[in-house]
Amino acid sequence: MPDLHPSSNEEASREGPPLRVALVVMPFASGDRPSLATGLLKAALARVGAQCEVKYFNLTFWKMLGHGRYRTISQALPNTVLAGEWLFSQVFWGRAVSDWDRYEAEILDDPLWGMGAEQRGIIREALALAPSFVRLAYESNDWSRFDVVGFTSTFEQTMASLCLARLIRADHPGPRLAFGGANFEAGMGLPYLERFPFVDYVSIGEADHSFPELCQRLARAKAEGVDLASVELPRGILGRSDLRRGAMPILGDAVPSSRTPEVVEALDDLPTPDFHEYFDVAAKIGCDRSVGEGGSAGPWLSVETSRGCWWGRKNHCTFCGLNGEAMGFRRKGAARVRAELAELEDRHGRRPIQFTDNILAHDFFEDLIPSWAAEPEPVRKFFEIKANLRRGQVEALAAAGIVQVQPGIESLDDATLVEMRKGVSAAQNVALLRWAAESGISAYWNILFGFPREPADSYARQIELLPRLSHLRPPTACALIRLDRFSPNFNEWREHGFSEIEPLPAYRHIFPFAAGDIARLAYFFRYQHPQLEAALAGGRALIKAVKRWRGAHAAGEVSRLELEVVEGEAVLFDERPLLGAPPRPARRLSAVELALMLACDRPRKPAVALKVAGAVAGEDARGELVEAFARLREEGVLLELGGSLITAALLPRPAALAELKIAAGEPSWLRRAP
Amino acid sequence: MSKLHKYLVTTDADTGEVIRVEQLGSAGDLTEVAPETLGALKVAAVVDGTVREPDAAQAEQAPGVFISGELPGVDEEAPGIFVSGELPEVDGGAPGVFFNAELAETRH
Numbered sequence: 001m002p003d004l005h006p007s008s009n010e011e012a013s014r015e016g017p018p019l020r021v022a023l024v025v026m027p028f029a030s031g032d033r034p035s036l037a038t039g040l041l042k043a044a045l046a047r048v049g050a051q052c053e054v055k056y057f058n059l060t061f062w063k064m065l066g067h068g069r070y071r072t073i074s075q076a077l078p079n080t081v082l083a084g085e086w087l088f089s090q091v092f093w094g095r096a097v098s099d100w101d102r103y104e105a106e107i108l109d110d111p112l113w114g115m116g117a118e119q120r121g122i123i124r125e126a127l128a129l130a131p132s133f134v135r136l137a138y139e140s141n142d143w144s145r146f147d148v149v150g151f152t153s154t155f156e157q158t159m160a161s162l163c164l165a166r167l168i169r170a171d172h173p174g175p176r177l178a179f180g181g182a183n184f185e186a187g188m189g190l191p192y193l194e195r196f197p198f199v200d201y202v203s204i205g206e207a208d209h210s211f212p213e214l215c216q217r218l219a220r221a222k223a224e225g226v227d228l229a230s231v232e233l234p235r236g237i238l239g240r241s242d243l244r245r246g247a248m249p250i251l252g253d254a255v256p257s258s259r260t261p262e263v264v265e266a267l268d269d270l271p272t273p274d275f276h277e278y279f280d281v282a283a284k285i286g287c288d289r290s291v292g293e294g295g296s297a298g299p300w301l302s303v304e305t306s307r308g309c310w311w312g313r314k315n316h317c318t319f320c321g322l323n324g325e326a327m328g329f330r331r332k333g334a335a336r337v338r339a340e341l342a343e344l345e346d347r348h349g350r351r352p353i354q355f356t357d358n359i360l361a362h363d364f365f366e367d368l369i370p371s372w373a374a375e376p377e378p379v380r381k382f383f384e385i386k387a388n389l390r391r392g393q394v395e396a397l398a399a400a401g402i403v404q405v406q407p408g409i410e411s412l413d414d415a416t417l418v419e420m421r422k423g424v425s426a427a428q429n430v431a432l433l434r435w436a437a438e439s440g441i442s443a444y445w446n447i448l449f450g451f452p453r454e455p456a457d458s459y460a461r462q463i464e465l466l467p468r469l470s471h472l473r474p475p476t477a478c479a480l481i482r483l484d485r486f487s488p489n490f491n492e493w494r495e496h497g498f499s500e501i502e503p504l505p506a507y508r509h510i511f512p513f514a515a516g517d518i519a520r521l522a523y524f525f526r527y528q529h530p531q532l533e534a535a536l537a538g539g540r541a542l543i544k545a546v547k548r549w550r551g552a553h554a555a556g557e558v559s560r561l562e563l564e565v566v567e568g569e570a571v572l573f574d575e576r577p578l579l580g581a582p583p584r585p586a587r588r589l590s591a592v593e594l595a596l597m598l599a600c601d602r603p604r605k606p607a608v609a610l611k612v613a614g615a616v617a618g619e620d621a622r623g624e625l626v627e628a629f630a631r632l633r634e635e636g637v638l639l640e641l642g643g644s645l646i647t648a649a650l651l652p653r654p655a656a657l658a659e660l661k662i663a664a665g666e667p668s669w670l671r672r673a674p
Numbered sequence: 675m676s677k678l679h680k681y682l683v684t685t686d687a688d689t690g691e692v693i694r695v696e697q698l699g700s701a702g703d704l705t706e707v708a709p710e711t712l713g714a715l716k717v718a719a720v721v722d723g724t725v726r727e728p729d730a731a732q733a734e735q736a737p738g739v740f741i742s743g744e745l746p747g748v749d750e751e752a753p754g755i756f757v758s759g760e761l762p763e764v765d766g767g768a769p770g771v772f773f774n775a776e777l778a779e780t781r782h
Contacts, residue, residue: 053701060702064682132682139680141700277701284703 016223019050019215021148022141022175024057026160027133028074028084029152031062031287033300033354037152037181037207039273044212047271050219054277057137057164058157063285064129064136069122074156077123080113080482080524082506084156087127089510091134091163098509100124107506112480112536113526134160138167146175147222148215153181159510162196169198176200176218176228178237180207183523185324187255188485191521193243195513200229202238205261206307206326208270210236236261263326267307268336272343275301279348300354300382301344305368306331309358311386315421318496319410319448321484321523322358329359334367345379352380359408360385365393372400384408387424387432391601394432398439407432409445409475412465413458414642419451421488427603427644433472438650447478447546449539452497452529459538463545467578468636468648471561474553478546480539483525490525500528552578561637562650563589563597568661570594572649574635584635591616591666592628596638598670601651603644616667681707 023038038054045052062070077083086103108114143149149168151161158179165177179192180203189202203211213234221231233239238259264270282299310329312320332340341353360383372378378401385397387407397405409429411417417424429445436443449459483490483501493501502515503522511518552559560575570593575583589597595616599609614625632638639648651657660670680698685691696704 055700055702057702060704063704136680136682136698137702140698140702281701281703284699284701284705 016219019045019147019219019222020145021045021050021052021150021215022055022143022146023052023150023152024055024137024161024164025152026137026157026164027058027061027088028070028156028160029058029154030074031059031067031070031282033302034273034275034278035152036273036302036304036356037154038150039275039278039302040208040270041150041211042274043271044208045215046274048212048216048219050212050215054274055137055141056278056281057133057140057160059278059281059285059287060136060140061126061129061133062287064133065126067287069125072119072122073126077119078113078115078479079155080504080506081107081115082156082504082510082524083123083126085159085510086506087123087130088134088159088163090127091130092159092166093512097512100127103509107509110505113504113506130160134163134167137164143168143175144172147218147228148176148178150178150180150211153179153183155182157181158183158192162199165198166196178203178211178214180211182324185486186260188521188523189238190242190255191513191517193238193240195511195517200239201233203236203261204238204255204259205236205324206264207236207261208264209262210234235259260325263328263330264307265330267304267330267332272340273302275344275348300352301348302356303337303341303344303353304332304356305337305364306357306359306361310361311359311423315423316488317408318419318421318451318488319481319484321486321490324486329361331361331364334364334371337368338371350379352382354382355384358384365396369396369400369402372402375401380404382406387422387429389432389435391431391435394435394441395439398441403440404442404444405436406444407436409433409443410448411458412447412462412469412641415455416449416451416458419453420448425603425644426641427639427646430469430639430641430646430648431602433469434648434650437472438653443473444476445473447475447542448481449478449542450480450532450535452531454531454535456531456534456538459542463541465639465641466545466549467576467580468639470549470552470559470576470578471648471650474549475546478539478543480536483527485523485525493527497529497531498527501525502527548578561648563594563652565652565656565659568659570660572637574637574649576636579636590624590628591663591670592621592625593632594660594670595667596625596628596632597647597649597651600638600645600647603641603646605643606640606645609645616670 023041025035025038029035035054035056042052042054065073073084086098086107089097090099104120108117108120149165151157151165153161161179165179168175169177177198178201179189179199184192184202184204186204189204192199193202201214214231214237217231217234218228220226221228229240233241235258238255242259279299287299306329307323308327308329309320309323311317312323312327313329316327345351372381373396378399381400381402382404383397383402384406385408387409389397397403407429408422409424409432410420410422412426412429414426417426417429433443433445447462481489482504483493483498489496489498490501493499502525503518504524504526507518507522507524511521557577558575559577560573562573564571564573570589571586572589572593573586577583592613595613596609599612604612610625610629613629614622629638633640637647637649639646657670662670682694682696682698682704683692684694684696686693692709694706695709696706698704
């Protein structure tokens with residue numbers, strides 16, 4: 001087992017009293033799990049002898065607002081309206097920048113980037129509580145006892161953090177105020193230094209090394225009686241001195257290389273995150289009991305086994321900006337992951353685990369996943385995966401307790417997938433969704449549309465396909481693509497056919513800055529392209545089809561397409577109301593039909609599928625084969641997507657298939673496949 | 675030596691009746707306490723951004739104490755930053771109520 005604490009306290013500063021650090025987690029960080037960023041930094045600070053407390057004020061607001069409402073804003077509202085930022089910007093700026101009426105009319109009602117009316121009341125309820133919450137967070141501590149107060153901001157935490165930071169600085173000039181997280185990555189961090197004079201430091205990338213280094217330098221300065229503002233900053237941390245140097249990149253420019261952050265390569269050297277405060281507060285305010293309501297289950301542990309994206313490294317999906325400037329794939333060793341999980345289980349008990357990785361490392365199928373599968377009762381886990389898995393790998397995930405996945409499925413049309421550079425086909429996506437359903441895995445997926453070079457007929461193809469898949473889990477969302485900073489669509493917008501790039505309009509309601517400055521700090525952008533109107537028309541029809549599917553699924557409407565072995569015979573059950581036809585009576589499949597369906601368990605070219613099944617039919621029954629093929633396709637049991645065939649019906653587990661009665665002359669593989 | 679305790683008081687927006695009293699911890703935790711606790715407290719309220727000293731009448735009417743007005747701490751000289759005269763949506767209808775209270779007899 002690797003030593004998870006190779007340097008605990010060995011590097012501690014012995015030159016004076018320990019530096020006292022508070023790390024603050026503001027709304028709207030998820031209340032269902034601890035912050036990995038602050039957990040890692042707290043543990044890293046312990047290694048250098050600093051005293052650190054993590055303040056989970058997101059849980060305070062969770063308690064004030066109620067779990068359901070908090071979770072809606074945190075996780076369910078479209079981030080194009082930036083509701084979590086807007087309501088705290090109201091606390092910060094007052095009504096001069098925006099007010100409810102203007103926000104509703106210009107942002108929430110926006111036909112492209114807005115949201116429906118049914119959940120707007122929740123934003124108003126949160127808005128009413130926000131000022132009291134900010135005061136409460138401020139009053140909870142004597143901030144003068146800290147040397148550094150750090151704020152983490154990913155997704156929508158920035159304005160809430162700025163509200164509290166401003167209050168702290170007003171009464172306590174001593175503590176240095178630091179900001180970090182994805183919202184400050186690369187050049188996005190600088191405008192905050194420029195515009196908010198109480199912001200002392202901004203971390204513009206991975207801070208595992210730079211923030212503890214900063215704290216060590218501050219501790220030495222404190223011990224020596226040196227002005228903390230004069231401390232030279234490590235790479236990756238920008239401060240007010242960088243403004244004086246005039247190092248202010250504009251949109252598209254990079255931070256000078258001498259100031260860019262170090263990318264952490266050796267993840268095994270990072271400490272096990274310290275989540276004590278999260279679980280303490282969660283227990284005190286009851287969210288450890290409540291988060292199980294409403295479909296979520298938790299609280300979860302937040303754990304990372306890797307950073308970056310191995311797929312994006314060689315073929316960056318055009319719409320994805322998730323990895324910022326740290327795309328290179330780095331992973332922990334399997335032994336280290338197991339040791340870390342054991343340590344976390346010792347501290348916090350057995351809990352479901354949300355892995356924060358952007359993509360599962362494929363070689364974990366060789367070591368880590370089998371070891372989890374060997375446990376008597378593997379703990380429930382969530383992972384983001386790539387959809388190009390094989391059936392055996394999906395079954396291995398389920399056996400290892402990975403029963404919730406985000407497989408990166410964003411379209412069911414090959415032409416659109418090519419535009420996205422997803423590196424998977426529509427048939428592979430369908431196979432993954434079906435295998436997940438057969439294995440008891442919940443696969444969360446989406447449909448994106450609106451790419452400039454997306455063929456117009458991709459919408460019609462998907463609209464025709466969706467009802468045939470209505471026995472599977474529907475997409476979580478169907479939406480027009482955004483332009484996200486760091487994505488190829490953003491970085492190479494001309495090459496990808498976009499024009500008129502500008503920040504989403506919600507930013508204007510949050511920051512009273514000139515357009516150029518907002519563009520420097522924004523992450524989400526809107527655009528134009530010649531096909532946009534056509535894409536929107538197609539998209540509206542697609543959204544309607546997805547809503548029908550989601551509505552039927554939510555209402556518990558029975559939709560079934562499944563092959564079962566009944567008394568030794570293969571029987572097909574087909575009841576898919578969204579197809580608009582009455583349920584077909586269950587029917588016994590011929591050996592030829594069964595062979596075709598099993599052959600197309602995974603994507604197969606038609607010629608290959610027919611050749612495989614032809615071995616069952618024999619030369620004399622060529623007509624039967626052709627007839628069966630046509631029938632299964634016409635029924636939507638066998639789908640032809642982009643030149644590949646894939647079976648849509650759920651297939652029996654191998655144990656059930658083994659009970660099939662095989663007639664004389666029929667191949668025995670019918671009982672083993674898939 | 676007395677210790678300052680701070681509470682979140684949630685009231686019915688229409689009637690002003692106390693629904694819940696919660697003691698605030700330094701981790702941001704909120705621990706519910708009996709509303710009667712307030713009767714033993716000297717109450718100071720944050721009103722218009724300043725802490726007002728308690729008086730007997732106010733102590734008895736603790737549920738009616740609201741935070742309102744602007745938050746202190748805005749740097750008026752900061753480029754691009756300006757101060758609004760009032761907080762949005764925070765008036766008599768605000769369900770979240772906060773005040774400081776000192777338990778004079780509590781020793782730690």
